[in-house]
Amino acid sequence: xxxxxxxxxxxxxxxxxxxxxxxxxxxxxxxxxxxxxxxxxxxxxxxxxxxxxxxxxxxxxxxxxxxxxxxxxxxxxxxxxxxxxxxxxxxxxxxxxxxxxxxxxxxxxxxxxxxxxxxxxxxxxxxxxxxxxxxxxxxxxxxxxxxxxxxxxxxxxxxxxxxxxxxxxxxxxxxxxxxxxxxxxxxxxxxxxxxxxxxxxxxxxxxxxxxxxxxxxxxxxxxxxxxxxxxxxxxxxxxxxxxxxxxxxxxxxxxxxxxxxxxxxxxxxxxxxxxxxxxxxxxxxxxxxxxxxxxxxxxxxxxxxxxxxxxxxxxxxxxxxxxxxxxxxxxxxxxxxxxxxxxxxxxxxxxxxxxxxxxxxxxxxxxxxxxxxxxxxxxxxxxxxxxxxxxxxxxxxxxxxx
Numbered sequence: 001x002x003x004x005x006x007x008x009x010x011x012x013x014x015x016x017x018x019x020x021x022x023x024x025x026x027x028x029x030x031x032x033x034x035x036x037x038x039x040x041x042x043x044x045x046x047x048x049x050x051x052x053x054x055x056x057x058x059x060x061x062x063x064x065x066x067x068x069x070x071x072x073x074x075x076x077x078x079x080x081x082x083x084x085x086x087x088x089x090x091x092x093x094x095x096x097x098x099x100x101x102x103x104x105x106x107x108x109x110x111x112x113x114x115x116x117x118x119x120x121x122x123x124x125x126x127x128x129x130x131x132x133x134x135x136x137x138x139x140x141x142x143x144x145x146x147x148x149x150x151x152x153x154x155x156x157x158x159x160x161x162x163x164x165x166x167x168x169x170x171x172x173x174x175x176x177x178x179x180x181x182x183x184x185x186x187x188x189x190x191x192x193x194x195x196x197x198x199x200x201x202x203x204x205x206x207x208x209x210x211x212x213x214x215x216x217x218x219x220x221x222x223x224x225x226x227x228x229x230x231x232x233x234x235x236x237x238x239x240x241x242x243x244x245x246x247x248x249x250x251x252x253x254x255x256x257x258x259x260x261x262x263x264x265x266x267x268x269x270x271x272x273x274x275x276x277x278x279x280x281x282x283x284x285x286x287x288x289x290x291x292x293x294x295x296x297x298x299x300x301x302x303x304x305x306x307x308x309x310x311x312x313x314x315x316x317x318x319x320x321x322x323x324x325x326x327x328x329x330x331x332x333x334x335x336x337x338x339x340x341x342x343x344x345x346x347x348x349x350x351x352x353x354x355x356x357x358x359x360x361x362x363x364x365x366x367x368x369x370x371x372x373x374x375x376x377x378x379x380x381x382x383x384x385x386x387x388x389x390x391x392x393x394x395x396x397x398x399x400x401x402x
Contacts (some may be wrong), residue, residue: 275349
């Protein structure tokens with residue numbers, strides 16, 4: 001196990017850890033207890049059950065170097081966030097939890113996460129990963145993976161990448177998941193190409209809930225474009241995720257806007273897959289959302305120094321991030337690990353598209369956007385007046401976030 005040379009084994013760090021009474025959390029169980037107790041120094045870490053094995057080497061190495069035991073508790077991702085929010089205020093739960101960056105608004109609002117000190121290592125991460133790990137100007141998450149959508153192209157049907165959206169649809173059929181209530185996540189790259197992000201940002205680079213950009217001139221231009229694509233049949237709410245997949249797998253569609261989670265099915269179907277940037281309908285870049293995964297430290301942990309140390313200097317190493325990549329096949333957040341993983345052409349394609357991605361807003365106001373956004377887009381695609389429908393979306397979100 002390689003370790004970060006920023007001093008994980010330095011005597012000073014170990015001395016600090018030992019003086020913080022890093023008493024043991026409970027044994028690995030669904031609960032756990034970060035309040036400490038008898039039985040030796042320990043950290044309890046809740047992780048996705050599928051990634052326990054990928055982290056075991058880091059846990060063993062940390063205990064060997066510091067004497068602090070790291071107990072990995074495999075949890076269902078469906079329950080992890082809610083269990084964490086409920087247990088932390090009672091002094092229960094883990095010292096560290098694995099999760100998604102868009103949990104941050106809820107975790108921060110509930111006061112259950114502590115700031116993380118990345119130090120000089122902050123420069124070692126992909127910019128979008130570091131941005132996603134930051135909330136209100138403070139870093140709260142150690143990122144380990146970055147995920148975004150891109151265009152999967154059947155290179156046997158269309159050998160060359162299109163130069164833009166119109167060029168793409170002229171070369172072959174295009175599919176993207178929508179459904180009766182729309183799917184704004186998948187359409188967001190096109191919206192950004194019209195200069196219409198959901199929210200603006202403040203001086204720290206964080207999303208500003210008071211700066212709703214949906215109602216900008218670009219937002220209404222995007223709405224007009226949606227209406228035109230719906231009328232042309234390029235966008236269709238009858239196309240859900242399974243239909244989009246099947247049309248690409250059977251060769252009906254040459255282009256599929258989706259994420260890395262669907263690449264395996266295409267490769268297994270024998271398709272010669274190429275990964276392309278999202279083709280822009282304007283002269284501007286089409287920037288998809290990035291979802292970033294990482295680790296948070298409990299605000300009630302009695303072992304914060306050890307937790308920070310373990311995350312920054314062990315999880316934040318190329319070796320461990322590549323182990324996590326092998327477990328989930330998602331681009332690592334650490335730049336060196338991402339570059340290593342990108343020796344695979346498909347991973348390299350997603351990395352290139354991700355360089356233009358923007359973090360999905362983690363602020364609580366985003367919940368109100370999701371409530372109305374997809375329904376409005378679906379209505380426009382199906383023929384509703386784009387100007388009035390988009391204005392209603394803006395009004396509904398504004399009212400819900402005031």
